[in-house]
Amino acid sequence: MSNRAAIRYAKAVLEHASESNLENVIFGDMQSVYKTIQGSKELRNVLKSPVVKAEDKKAALVKIFENNSEVTKGLIEVLTANKRIDLLGNVAESFIDLYNEAKGVKVANVTTAVELTPELEELVLSKVKELTGSNQVTIQNKVDKDIIGGFILRVGDLQYDSSIANQFENIKREFSKSI
Structure with a gap:
């Protein structure tokens, strides 16, 4: 940072x-x-x-x-x-x-376990354009093997965590609550 x-x-x-x-x-x-x-x-x-x-x-x-x-x-x-x-x-x-x-470009940070394919990048790009309402969007892909699978999408202050590591953590928390 x-x-x-x-x-x-x-x-x-x-x-x-x-x-x-x-x-x-x-x-x-x-x-x-x-x-x-x-x-x-x-x-x-x-x-x-x-x-x-x-x-x-x-x-x-x-x-x-x-x-x-x-x-x-x-x-x-x-x-x-x-x-x-x-x-x-x-x-x-x-x-x-x-x-x-300054140029009004929205930057979507996508963290994945593997590098994004061009097809998947285009799909994410269209979804981010839809979510932000902006046609000026770029994607920055960060590879982090620790998330195991899925993705983490961050645009400005919004974050959507669909990583397998996060899902495991949620299951672990639920397990801890029920014990």
């Missing part, structure tokens, strides 16, 4: 991107940054490590994101200078959230 400092950096980047008419480019960069950091436990560990020098972290990030815009590289520079480079993933996540909010 994003913290307040990450949100402030994300707002500054979004404002700069808006002034430069680069919102869509930076949005793509932030999606790339977020997915890369989320997809690599090693990278997250390096960014949080007090042993790895800040300049080494910066050099690695600049190399990893060398095809990204100068604004994104500038963000890496600023975070390094402010000794906050470990926030890069959170800044990217906050930027994505702020951008979607």
Whole structure:
């Protein structure tokens, strides 16, 4: 989850991107940054490590994101200078959230035990559009094997938990009440 400092950096980047008419480019960069950091436990560990020098972290990030815009590289520079480079993933996540909010896009977070197939993703997308009344909906799929099966759908403040793990927990609670 994003913290307040990450949100402030994300707002500054979004404002700069808006002034430069680069919102869509930076949005793509932030999606790339977020997915890369989320997809690599090693990278997250390096960014949080007090042993790895800040300049080494910066050099690695600049190399990893060398095809990204100068604004994104500038963000890496600023975070390094402010000794906050470990926030890069959170800044990217906050930027994505702020951008979607500004564009009126509803984001549906779907947690499943396995990756969604394109057909199932389309089905979930149409259901979320129906529930929210919005035609601008995107899906973020998170795989969590601990839910065993089923899914957890979250759109804004609404959550629907149809996971097998949740159903087991409900049965366990009912069992405990009757004993």
